[in-house]
Amino acid sequence: MxxxxxxxxxxxxxxxxxxxxxxxxxxxxxxxxxxxxxxxxxxxxxxxxxxxxxxxxxxxxxxxxxxxxxxxxxxxxxxxxxxxxxxxxxxxxxxxxxxxxxxxxxxxxxxxxxxxxxxxxxxxxxxxVGGSVLASSVGMDKVMMKSVFKSYELPMVDYIWFYRNRWEDKEKLIEEIEKTLGYPVFVKPANLGSSIGISKAKNREDLIKAVEVAIRYDRKIIVEKGVEKPREINCSVIGYDDRLKTSVCEEPVGWEELLSFEDKYIKSNTKGTKNGRRIIPANIPDDIRVKIEELAKRAFMAIDCRGIARIDFLLDDKNNIYVNEINTMPGSIAYYLWEPKGISFKELIDELIEIAIKSYEEKNKNMYSYDVNLFNKIDFQNKCGKM
CATH class of the missing domain: 3.40.50.20 (Rossmann fold)
Structure with a gap:
């Protein structure tokens, strides 16, 4: 059936x-x-x-x-x-x-x-299908995500975050950002994806405009230090618990500072060529690829994810690797990263449904009832007073 x-x-x-x-x-x-x-x-x-x-x-x-x-x-x-x-x-x-x-x-x-x-x-x-309540919420909130990644000693760029109401004293906050991070920086709403509300700031004027945009979308704002001459490298992970496997890596191309909403969803994707929007597989040394795959798995497990996720990295001109963020389901199914490994979109969907059922069965092995006959052991009236 x-x-x-x-x-x-x-x-x-x-x-x-x-x-x-x-x-x-x-x-x-x-x-x-x-x-x-x-x-x-x-x-x-x-x-x-x-x-x-x-x-x-x-x-x-x-x-x-x-x-x-x-x-x-x-x-x-x-x-x-x-x-x-x-x-x-x-x-x-x-x-x-x-x-x-x-x-x-x-x-x-x-x-x-x-x-x-x-x-x-x-x-x-x-x-x-996809991550649990915990994995999804942590993966969505960039501030919480980075806090978890930090505890797992994953490499990240320096950052500052703040609540919207701190912007009322913007001069003090701007000085803190300039002193701690310098320019350029990226300003992002903590709880959005698809590049919506994200801006790059090269100076104080840009920073003010960027924050004014970001606070329209979220009460929590994160400001990240910019990486010099960055390359974005992305890798997908599928599985649950420690039974994980990685996709090929991709490198989005044709962008100078930030992938826009249009870049991600409207412009064409051409595999293996710089004439498109992605190079698949990414043209990176094997040792860098292996490190990225290992970091991708660690990031996946750090938030206790399951199903599938795409982990985005930044690579500087000295080949230093930084974990940028994790995109849980359904933020990224990333089927195009699995096709080069011989896994079709249809097969990927099938595997995700199987993982959902297996993790569901595993969860339901837990005990959710513990009968100690507590009601008959407590004198409620004397203990708590009359209602």
């Missing part, structure tokens, strides 16, 4: 459109002989919708959705059902529309990649 896979995409995030593309890519490439796909779209208002028309990209371009129904999922333990929205049915006739075996989340950014959606799936006790 085919497993019923709910692919969840969209969401209330500035990365909504990217998420739709990721979700539709998964739906297009999943093995239909093994899985029955249920598209679950979260619109920009936060409504959950299902319907066959949600599996076609043209319908999103034309905003033409036929037969779409608003639904809810209930966070009850071992509940795997998708119900018609209560307003569409009577109180005593909750209509079950779908029953799911596993969930493939493809919601980028806020309210999806940050552990919130994963928390819902944990309450439902349903297998889901």
């Amino acid at each position: 085919k497993k019923r896979v709910g692919v969840v995409f969209g969401g209330r995030s500035v990365e909504h459109e990217v998420s739709v593309i990721t979700g539709l890519q998964v739906i297009e490439n999943i093995d239909k002989s093994k899985y029955e796909v249920i598209p679950i779209y979260i619109d920009k208002d936060g409504k959950w919708l299902i319907g066959d028309s949600l599996s076609k990209f043209e319908n999103f371009k034309n905003k033409d959705f036929k037969g779409v129904k608003e639904v809810v999922v209930v966070p009850n333990y071992n509940n795997r059902k998708v119900y018609l929205h209560p307003e569409k049915t009577s109180l005593f006739s909750k209509k079950i529309l779908e029953t799911l075996d596993v969930i493939f989340p493809a919601v980028h950014g806020t309210n999806g990649e940050d552990g919130t959606l994963q928390g819902l799936f944990e309450l439902m006790n349903i297998p889901y």
Whole structure:
């Protein structure tokens, strides 16, 4: 019998459109002989919708959705059902529309990649692809991520972070940044991806503008020291616990200072050539590649990740390696990094679903009840006073 896979995409995030593309890519490439796909779209208002028309990209371009129904999922333990929205049915006739075996989340950014959606799936006790609540939230928050990486002694560039309200005394903060980091620096919202809200500052005027942009997107801001003549090298990791394997490395090219949203999602990707946006595999010495692969695994395990993630590195002109960030599911499926190793997108999706089921089975070996008959051993009235 085919497993019923709910692919969840969209969401209330500035990365909504990217998420739709990721979700539709998964739906297009999943093995239909093994899985029955249920598209679950979260619109920009936060409504959950299902319907066959949600599996076609043209319908999103034309905003033409036929037969779409608003639904809810209930966070009850071992509940795997998708119900018609209560307003569409009577109180005593909750209509079950779908029953799911596993969930493939493809919601980028806020309210999806940050552990919130994963928390819902944990309450439902349903297998889901990608990192846990902890791994997702730590991987999303660049400040927490770097704190964890620091404890694992992973090499990183120097940085400063602050809350939005500190910008009210901007002169003091600017002086601290200039004294500690100098220029150039990169200014980033702590909890966003896809290069949104990120700027490079070469002087004080740039810095002020960069922070003013970043604080529109997040209350936590991180400022990182710029690397001289940097090369970006990325590597993907798949697996769980210490059973990990790495992809080939890539080098994004054609960028001078920062990969923009357009660079990442609109411009073409050509493998193995500088005429495209990536060189795959990256043209780096074997010893550097081996170090990057090892650091990628260490970063993956540092946040207790599972499923798949892409770890981004910076390489300076002296071949010093710095861990820049980890992009957990669904921030990066990075299927193009696995194809050179003979793993197709379809096979990658299949492996991710298998990991989700195995880690789910492993989690459910844990004991969640400890009966000590506590209620009968405590005199509540005398202990706590009368209600």
